[in-house]
Amino acid sequence: MKKRMKKKVEKQTELIQSVEVFLAGDNLQTKCLIAKKEPKTSYSFAFYIYKKGQAEAIAKSKYTPFDTNQVKLSEGGEYRVKVFVKHNETNKITTKISQPIQKTQVSDI
Numbered sequence: 001m002k003k004r005m006k007k008k009v010e011k012q013t014e015l016i017q018s019v020e021v022f023l024a025g026d027n028l029q030t031k032c033l034i035a036k037k038e039p040k041t042s043y044s045f046a047f048y049i050y051k052k053g054q055a056e057a058i059a060k061s062k063y064t065p066f067d068t069n070q071v072k073l074s075e076g077g078e079y080r081v082k083v084f085v086k087h088n089e090t091n092k093i094t095t096k097i098s099q100p101i102q103k104t105q106v107s108d109i
Contacts, residue, residue, distance in 0.1 A: 019033075027073070030083065049081050052080075
């Protein structure tokens with residue numbers, strides 16, 4: 001009987017590990033976590049904020065060296081953030097969309 005050789009399968013880790021979104025008052029804060037083996041200085045980050053029911057992004061940031069972003073939200077609703085991570089040398093872009101987050105608007109009647 002022949003023994004089967006198990007091939008070593010190298011698990012490729014995703015560049016963007018997670019996109020975390022938080023509400024701090026009226027501000028939507030986003031943090032992009034990339035793979036630890038990758039130096040953060042090799043990448044630039046851009047953030048697009050989408051509101052449920054609207055096809056176009058309600059806010060867009062330019063590429064910056066910062067992996068965080070903050071946007072003031074003027075109304076309640078469900079929001080998602082799409083993060084773009086660009087390698088500064090190759091210009092290869094990777095994207096990931098956050099889980100939805102709900103902002104509730106409290107108003108007096």
